Amino acid sequence: MNGDWLIRGRDGRLTVYLPSGDAVLCRAERGPAGSWDAPRTVGGTQKLHPGVAVGQGADGYAHLAAWRPTVPGESGLVHSTHFRPRLAPLDWVPIGHPDKKGDRTGEPAVAVDAQGRGYVFVRTKGGGVGLRNQKEKGGWGPWQDLGGSEVEGELAAVTGESGLVEVYAAAAGGILHWRQEEPGRTPVRGEGIDVPARPGTLRALATSAGHTTLFFTDTSGDLCAWRPGEKPVTLIASAGPGPVSSVRCEIEGHDCTVLAQRSSSGRVAFAAYPTEQESAGAWWTESGPRLPADAAVSLALDEHDEVVAASLSPSTGMLLLTRRKDEPGLALEAWREI
Structure with a gap:
């Protein structure tokens, strides 16, 4: 899963998106903080390759993208929109391949602009980044090559508080960054950084009116934070090997960023610090039971704007x-299975 697979819908209910063989499932709360519906298949009967990307717009709608097999040895990307947790997501719509045809090139990433248009990013066969986005009056524009080279691992797509879309990518020797300059425009490549980032550890969050913050783990094992235009900052030693999940919330009257990551011990580790004030420091606190090695973690805010966390193990199906x-x-309730 790429992106925040635990989200709060526009009606306040939480939804989770779950991989399941050749499909994606969704589950939703029946009511805020209530019981949960049984899993439902996203997008109809279309068979998918493993892996799905999730993005959410300010309107609360979720956008999903995944690869599907087409002809032997080739694949294409598909997109679905989920308007409300209790409604069924739309059927998968084919959106093609960044290189016109071929097999999978990398995991997609999704962001949604202020106008509710989905942006699907994916690595190209040549090692750069390709983009296809929805048009203002409906439908999809053509695939665009944003450039770049030697991109590795998952992309991190994010929408800033301005509603402008950005995407980050780990590449040989550094991190690349693209950002929209105006609504509806193609993101353009801006300042990157020469830092040894581990592929597959990037996660971005809108942290102020003018900035998004990228979290990544460097090759020494430190979790770092970077905002374009500034120098990267070492925040804390990474709790585990994968990416962090991140969310902003108010804690005791302060705007804080909360991070969660499956730790090397197998439990979920949490840390919090004043948003964009990495110099204040952060400390991990572990919570819950020990989880399988494939367990992922996602953070969201509930109907009261309080932090809620979910962990998912694809191998066991435990949520x-x-x-x-x-x-x-940041005191948490006991973990419960849903």
């Missing part, structure tokens, strides 16, 4: 959830 208690700090 666990916890919420912040009504107590000072």
